Every structure is written in structure tokens, then in C-alpha cells.
Amino acid sequence: MWFNVLIGVLIPLAGTTLGSACVFFLKNEMSERLHRALVGFAGGIMISASFFSLILPALQQTESLGSLSLLPVGSGFLVGMLFLLALDVLIPHIHLDKSEEGPKSGLKRTTKLFLAVSLHNLPEVMVVGIVFAGWLFGKENISLASAIVLSVGIALQNFPEGAIVSMPLRAEGMPKHKTFFYGAASGVIEPIGALMTAFAAGLFLPILPTLLAFAAGAMFYVAVEELIPEMAKGEHTNIGTVCFAVGFVLMMALDILFG
Numbered sequence: 001m002w003f004n005v006l007i008g009v010l011i012p013l014a015g016t017t018l019g020s021a022c023v024f025f026l027k028n029e030m031s032e033r034l035h036r037a038l039v040g041f042a043g044g045i046m047i048s049a050s051f052f053s054l055i056l057p058a059l060q061q062t063e064s065l066g067s068l069s070l071l072p073v074g075s076g077f078l079v080g081m082l083f084l085l086a087l088d089v090l091i092p093h094i095h096l097d098k099s100e101e102g103p104k105s106g107l108k109r110t111t112k113l114f115l116a117v118s119l120h121n122l123p124e125v126m127v128v129g130i131v132f133a134g135w136l137f138g139k140e141n142i143s144l145a146s147a148i149v150l151s152v153g154i155a156l157q158n159f160p161e162g163a164i165v166s167m168p169l170r171a172e173g174m175p176k177h178k179t180f181f182y183g184a185a186s187g188v189i190e191p192i193g194a195l196m197t198a199f200a201a202g203l204f205l206p207i208l209p210t211l212l213a214f215a216a217g218a219m220f221y222v223a224v225e226e227l228i229p230e231m232a233k234g235e236h237t238n239i240g241t242v243c244f245a246v247g248f249v250l251m252m253a254l255d256i257l258f259g
Contacts, residue, residue, distance in 0.1 A: 001136055002136075004144060005132045005136060005195070005198055006191075006195070008128065008132055008147055008148055008151045009128055009129070009132065009151070009190065009191040009194035009195055009198075010191050011148070011151040011152060011154070011155045012124060012128060012151055012154040012155045012158050012187065012190045012191070012194075013155075013158075013184075013187045013188065013190055013191050014155055015154065015155030015156060015157070015158035015159045015162065015187075016121075016155075016158040016159070016161060016162040016183065016184060016186065016187025016190070017162065017183075017184040017187065018159055018162065019158060019159035019160060019161060019162020019163040019164075019166070019183065020162040020163065020165070020166040020179070020180050020182075020183025020184045020186075020187075021162075021180060022162070022163040022166065022167060023166045023167060023170045023176045023179045023180050023183070024176060024180070032234070033239055035164070036230075036231050036237065036239050036240035036243075037239050037240060037243045038159075038160030038163060038164060038243070039160065039164070039227050039230045039231045039240060040227075040231035040239070040240035040241060040242070040243035040244040040247065041156075041157075041160055041243040041244065041246060041247040042157045042160040042161060042227055042247065043223045043227035043228050043231060043244050043247065044243065044244040044245060044246060044247025044248035044249075044250075044251070045153055045154075045156055045157035045247040045248070045250070045251045046157055046219045046220075046222060046223040046227065047219075047220070047223050047244075047248060048153075048247065048248040048249075048250075048251035048252050048255075049127070049150060049153045049154065049157070049219065049251050049255075050215075050216040050219045050220055050223075051216070052251065052252055052255040052256075053127070053131065053146065053149070053150045053153070053251075053255055054127065054131075054212045054213065054215055054216035054219075055073065055077070055212070055213060055216050057131075057134070057142060057146075057209075057212055058072075058073045058076070058208075058209040058210070058212040058213045058216070059073055059209075061208065061209040061212075062209045069209075072207070072209050072210040072213070073209055073210070073212075073213040074213070075210065075213075076209070076210035076211065076212070076213030076214040076216075076217065077213040077214070077216055077217035077220070078217060079214055079217065080123075080213065080214035080215060080216060080217025080218040080219075080220075080221070081217040081218065081220060081221045082217075083214070083217075083218060084122070084123065084217075084218045084221035084222065084225075085221060085225075087122070088221075088225065121158075121161070121186065121187060121189055121190050122189070122193070122218065123215060123218035123219040123221070123222055124154045124157070124158070124190055124219070125189060125190050125193035125194050125197060126193075126197055126211075126214070126215040126218060127150065127154065127215040127216075127218075127219060128147075128150065128151055128154060128190065128194040128197075128198075129193065129194040129195065129196065129197025129198040129200075129201060130197060130198070130201045130208070130211045130212055130215050131146070131147045131150050131212070132147050132194070132198045133197070133198040133199075133200075133201035133205075133208070134147075134201070134205075134208055134212070135147045136198060137205055145258055146255070146258075148258075149254045149255055149258045150255075152254060153250075153251045153254055153255075154190075156247075156250070156251070157247070158187060158190075161186075161187075162183045162184070162186070162187065163183070165182065165183045165186050166179040166180060166182060166183030167179075228244070231243075231244060
């Protein structure tokens with residue numbers, strides 16, 4: 001069973017690595033239109049996965065509570081958003097459009113960009129780990145198929161993020177092999193953190209619905225704070241909106257058909 005978990009947590013890393021490999025195939029600088037499309041697609045995947053793979057299972061697990069299910073699910077969601085808000089304020093990083101910086105520090109710009117994507121990956125770490133813990137420890141409405149589908153969805157969402165961290169570094173003059181390394185390395189936290197989260201979540205199965213909602217809130221924060229404003233800013237906003245819809249429906253379809 002743990003072998004299945006290992007395979008599942010490695011799938012998102014594959015998405016990040018493939019996205020980072022775009023530096024070998026695209027021009028040195030990512031076009032504005034492509035950037036909007038990738039950000040919109042990633043945002044659609046995140047919002048859809050948060051609802052269909054996290055919030056709905058959390059509500060199903062607490063349906064015996066009736067209307068009181070709002071308490072564990074709603075509080076978990078809010079705490080997840082506040083947790084990411086605190087990290088966003090405290091960790092020095094650059095927003096993915098590079099127009100704003102987080103807390104001032106002496107860190108290099110490349111390090112801040114790396115931290116930005118690593119910060120974005122943190123909710124995905126929790127999501128994958130918590131869902132696989134639910135399957136591993138016998139929660140009836142979380143199957144191996146649904147956990148794998150979620151990992152595939154996260155991998156699809158990670159593809160744009162891998163490109164978004166590697167392409168700007170290439171545009172600043174960094175060699176291609178080094179930008180690829182930075183992009184791929186930003187996703188290494190995911191399988192390691194997901195395994196640790198799966199083990200830890202297994203110790204807290206009674207509050208698994210709250211943990212699922214917590215992860216959903218963290219993902220919502222990243223999408224609402226960073227991805228959606230970025231796709232809707234400046235020119236070429238329509239392409240971002242269309243790709244958001246495509247990402248949302250694609251993740252919904254995966255969850256319904258295979259979850």
C-alpha cells in the first residue's frame with residue numbers, strides 16, 4: 001500500500017519537472033499571452049480540485065452531523081486560508097508576476113522566486129498527503145483511484161508552475177540547465193512533504209474532514225491571491241479566463257470519471 005502512496009506522491013513532481021523543461025523548447029522569455037494561459041489553467045485546476053476532491057469528501061464524511069458539518073469543514077477552510085496568508089506575509093518571496101515582493105530581506109531575487117513557487121506548492125503537499133492518508137487508513141469515500149486522479153490533477157497544475165519559475169530565470173540570463181534545475185527542485189518538497197503529511201494525517205483520522213477543508217482553504221488562498229488576479233491583469237485577459245474554465249472542467253471531469 002505504501003508503494004502506491006509513493007507512486008502517487010511522485011506524480012505531481014513529474015508535472016513540475018516537465019514544466020521546467022520548457023526552457024529547452026521555448027524562447028528565452030515567455031510571452032504574455034502564454035503566461036496568462038498557464039496561470040489561468042493552473043487556477044482552474046486548483047479551484048476545481050479544492051471543491052471536488054477536498055470539500056465534497058469532507059462534507060460527505062461529516063453528513064451525519066447534519067447542518068453542524070459546517071463547523072469542522074468551514075473552520076478548517078478558514079484556518080487553511082489564514083495559514084497561507086501568514087506564510088505569504090512572513091516568508092520573503094517574489095510574486096509570480098515579479099511586480100511585487102514579499103517581506104524585505106537580503107535574499108537573492110532568484111531565491112525569492114524559488115521560495116514563491118515552493119510556497120505555492122505547500123498546499124499541494126498537504127492535499128496529496130491528506131487524501132492518500134484517507135485512502136491508506138480506510139476512509140470509505142476516498143479510493144485509490146480518486147487519490148491518483150487528484151495527483152494527476154496536481155501534476156497538470158504543476159506543469160505551468162514549473163514553466164513559470166524556470167522561464168523568468170532564463171530571461172534574466174541564467175543558463176538553461178540551471179533554470180531547469182531550479183524549476184524542478186521547487187517541486188521536490190512535494191513528494192517528501194506529502195509522505196510526511198500522509199503519515200501525520202494518519203494519526204489524526206478523527207479530524208480528517210477538517211484537514212481536507214484546511215488543505216482546500218490553503219489552495220483557495222493561492223488561487224485567489226495570486227493566480228486569478230494575475231490571469232485577469234493587463235491585456236490578454238480572455239485567454240486566461242478561457243484556460244481557467246478549461247482547467248476547472250478538466251479536473252472536474254477527471255474526478256467524476258475516475259475518482
